[in-house]
Amino acid sequence: MTSMSKADTTRMNILNKAFLLIYMNGYQATSIDEIIATTQVTKGALYYHFKNKDDMGLSIIKEVMYPILYSSTIQPLARAEKPQLEIYKIMRNLLNDEKFFNVQYGCPFVNLVEEMAPHNTSFSNALKRLVVDWKEAIECCIEEGKKQGLIRDNVNGGQVAIFVLSGYSGIRNLGKILGRPCYNAYLKQLKSYLQSLN
């Protein structure tokens, strides 16, 4: 049990609460005033811990988002025995997760890519790390499946990774309009797509 200083607690409090606000309202639409109101942290304290809003946003990506993504997707992929099944299960678990995600607000990573990547290189670079790591984890998983004879040799792991990621990211978008039912339709077709790889 590592003890956290009061300062670290304040910092983490800001990061976690701001993460939620940004998830629900978007980065640019979440004001500093809103963040200090919900965290009960004063503006002086916030600007002591972060030099500006973007610095805080980047810290959220690195210290809040990345760990969530890592433990829920990259880690399970690394020790997958049946690649297709594992990929399917991860997506299913992700879509059914009610702790960090919900249907209305979609996925925090996807949201941030959508909003910030086109015009903010710092955000874009930070987010790219997440995407690339996730992509490579899927790719490795597929290649491993090929070695084990579970997946056809002529399957391109990189392509599959992109296709799977695009499906996930897209169903999060579609879910905002069509609601939860479309998650199930997506998952069924994902399963049959993955099965078609063997």
Added chain:
Amino acid sequence: MTSMSKADTTRMNILNKAFLLIYMNGYQATSIDEIIATTQVTKGALYYHFKNKDDMGLSIIKEVMYPILYSSTIQPLARAEKPQLEIYKIMRNLLNDEKFFNVQYGCPFVNLVEEMAPHNTSFSNALKRLVVDWKEAIECCIEEGKKQGLIRDNVNGGQVAIFVLSGYSGIRNLGKILGRPCYNAYLKQLKSYLQSLN
């Protein structure tokens, strides 16, 4: 050749230019002041034509976005002979379109869903019409293919439509981070997925 009144020209000018600005910067990040600066239309004129910013935004969805979507996706789907090929071609054309879309900024529909659907019911409803119409066009196309024996009987058209749409919407998101190359990876897997339906 229908002649447009000066007022209609002003209105259309606002709608088209604002569409582009919103596409590139997001709806909330595009200010009224920015719109009147690029359109060379005064604030008085803008607020004569639209009662507020949201009214203008909804008009853009209905009068600019819907026609683009309709002519580039729904119309071609209605007269498709080979469903799978037509769906593939539409996606390929859409992703290669340089008139209304580009890789950096993604897809204007997807962007707007992402940003506005979660917390604005007017926008959500207007966008839902586009999504549902597109989804049903794909679904009909698949069902027609089943009748013609080009697609397996046990394929669920509605599920396929959702899966295809999620892929499109998602690759637009991924493209913002990974650039154009991922479009090609996506298209290849889309093709093999569609082929697996027969």
Added chain:
DNA sequence: CAAAAAAAATACCGTTTAGTATCTTTTTTA
């Protein structure tokens, strides 16, 4: 052409925004 209506121009308002300067309190360190 003249009156009426539509369209557009101008100046402004109240609020919110990210960020800062300054001061006070708390914690750490010698």
Added chain:
DNA sequence: TAAAAAAGATACTAAACGGTATTTTTTTTG
């Protein structure tokens, strides 16, 4: 425990925001 450094509180700024009230110009209509 006293000095130094870290952390937090308070009050403020200048710019940008969506929107409005009012006036002027243009177009339509009798």
